Amino acid sequence: MFDYHVHTHYSADCETPMRASCEAAIAAGITEIAFTDHIEHEPADESFGYYRYDAYREELDRARDEFGDRLTILAGAEVDFNTGIADQVEQFLATHTYDFIIGSVHYGQNGALIFPEYFAGKSLDDVFLPYYEQIQAAVETGWFDTIGHIDLPKRYKPAAHGSYDPERYRSSLQHIFTALIDHGTSFEINTSGLRQPPRASMPGPRIVGWYVETGGELITTGTDSHVPGTIGVGLPETLEMLQLCGITAVSSFRGRRRSSVPIATLLPAPVV
Numbered sequence: 001m002f003d004y005h006v007h008t009h010y011s012a013d014c015e016t017p018m019r020a021s022c023e024a025a026i027a028a029g030i031t032e033i034a035f036t037d038h039i040e041h042e043p044a045d046e047s048f049g050y051y052r053y054d055a056y057r058e059e060l061d062r063a064r065d066e067f068g069d070r071l072t073i074l075a076g077a078e079v080d081f082n083t084g085i086a087d088q089v090e091q092f093l094a095t096h097t098y099d100f101i102i103g104s105v106h107y108g109q110n111g112a113l114i115f116p117e118y119f120a121g122k123s124l125d126d127v128f129l130p131y132y133e134q135i136q137a138a139v140e141t142g143w144f145d146t147i148g149h150i151d152l153p154k155r156y157k158p159a160a161h162g163s164y165d166p167e168r169y170r171s172s173l174q175h176i177f178t179a180l181i182d183h184g185t186s187f188e189i190n191t192s193g194l195r196q197p198p199r200a201s202m203p204g205p206r207i208v209g210w211y212v213e214t215g216g217e218l219i220t221t222g223t224d225s226h227v228p229g230t231i232g233v234g235l236p237e238t239l240e241m242l243q244l245c246g247i248t249a250v251s252s253f254r255g256r257r258r259s260s261v262p263i264a265t266l267l268p269a270p271v272v
């Protein structure tokens with residue numbers, strides 16, 4: 001199984017060294033891990049100015065020396081994107097080398113982080129429609145290998161705002177699917193939603209099903225772990241969900257080049 005969304009202490013919101021995560025990944029049956037720390041260009045964000053590329057690469061090399069015979073370790077990044085910081089993101093990507101890059105939208109309008117407080121005074125449409133416009137813009141850059149947690153606002157939506165129904169945003173999602181397919185870009189199944197509210201992966205099976213109906217077939221998988229204990233959590237269920245939706249393979253990366261690996265070869269053998 002592939003855990004392609006793992007943070008380390010090079011992210012401001014994480015204290016975990018790579019070594020601990022590699023040990024946890026091997027114990028969890030992960031065969032490929034991507035360390036995807038926050039690359040942040042929003043000045044207000046706690047991760048702004050925090051990342052250290054050279055130190056990250058050195059620790060990655062040490063992890064490969066120690067664990068490389070049991071675990072494929074990829075240099076990754078979770079790059080925050082919105083149209084207000086596109087120039088800085090483009091400049092960063094032009095000057096740094098990775099195996100795999102997630103493009104994620106974390107900020108809403110007026111430079112505000114999409115957290116529960118962001119919903120105050122807004123309808124769900126006020127939150128989701130501009131969010132999906134930014135996802136669309138991220139896809140259309142063609143800069144990213146995969147798009148992170150494609151329906152992130154549902155994770156932070158206060159209960160008082162009612163339930164999130166992806167059907168309401170289907171036309172936004174269809175535009176995004178078309179752009180994803182045109183650019184050969186995937187989105188991830190981010191399992192962090194399974195272990196905390198909303199108790200559903202981001203996205204869930206309905207969105208995956210629509211993507212498949214549109215002709216999409218490229219998916220990455222990741223836990224968005226910030227501690228070793230969650231590495232790999234939810235991935236077997238996610239692979240089964242993907243198969244039920246008609247996805248037969250997940251993406252693997254080396255040096256930004258994608259290959260597809262059949263899910264049937266990744267699922268743990270059933271216990272008999």
Ligand SMILES: [Zn+2]
Pocket residue numbers: 078104106148149
């Ligand atoms: Zn994220």
Ligand SMILES: [Zn+2]
Pocket residue numbers: 005007078224
């Ligand atoms: Zn993340």
